[in-house]
Amino acid sequence: MHDWLQLMWESLPPLLYAGVVFTVPLTLLSFVLGLSLGFATALTRLFAPAPLVAVVRFYVWLIRGTPLLVQLFLIFYGLPKVGIVFDPFPAALIGFSLNVGAYTSEVIRAVIQSVPKGQWEAAYSIGMTWRQAMQRTILPQATRVAVPPLANTFISLIKDTSLAAVLTVPEIFQAAQRIASVTYEPLILYTETALIYLLFSSVLSWGQQKLEIHFGQHLTQEGARP
Structure with a gap:
């Protein structure tokens, strides 16, 4: 076996270990927390009073207008100057979650607004409350439209977690x-x-295609109903 092949083979277990123990959990947790934050932010921008709308608009503007790497440095290296200290993994989790929250909020806001207003009127006309209309009518339709951009965000996130290496999180890139x-x-x-990142992204892209086909078929079936 060539020396470079032997080195790659011997390095594979620690790299995969770092991926399974740190990269994958960091990605999943950041996406779940970020998506929850994004959903709350989108609803606030659409339905909350003006002062709250101004707050979340500022949050989205700030996060989308600054580099993710700078945000991570501010959380891990900057905040200790004012007495706020995080361990590497929580610091990375906070940074990625805030970043994902800002970007997904725009996706969610756009797909909710894409649902025709007539759907709201139809839901209210049969006695649904705002919550019931959102849960039973608006969100099911918006979800189908949101799957591709949210899946793209998730795939990008698993690659972006390599930036956690600068915070000494022992994920794949830091192990390398x-x-x-x-x-x-x-x-x-x-x-x-x-x-390894290419493999992860390819598997996720395959899953994204399956999801899009599933939702596309479901939408077609609904459209074909009399």
Whole structure:
């Protein structure tokens, strides 16, 4: 076996371990928390009083207008200057969740607004409350439209978690950096890391296609009903 192949084979277990133990949980937790925050932010922008709308608009503007790497540095390295200290993983989780929340809020707001107003009127006409109309009429329709952009956000997030390496979170890229510092083979290690991220992204892209087909068929079936 060639030396580079042997190095890649020997490095694979620690890289995969870092992916399973840190990268995947960080991605899942950040997406769930960020999506929840994004949903709350979108509803606030659409239905809340003006002062609350101004607050969430400022949050979205701030997060979308600054680099994710800078946000992570501010949370992990900047906040300790004012007495707020986070361990690496929680700091990364907060940073990614805030970032995902801002971007998904715009997606959710747009898909809710894309539902025709007549759907609201129809729901109210049969005696539904606002909550019932949202749960039974608006969100099911909006979800089908939201699947592709939200799936893209999730796929991007799993790649963005490599930035957690700057906070010393021992995820895939940070594990590759440690091995490269010992073996002095950065090209091989970083290529292997890229292939692992590519594998994760490809699997998620396949899942996204399945979801889109599922929702597309469901929508077609509903449209075909008399």
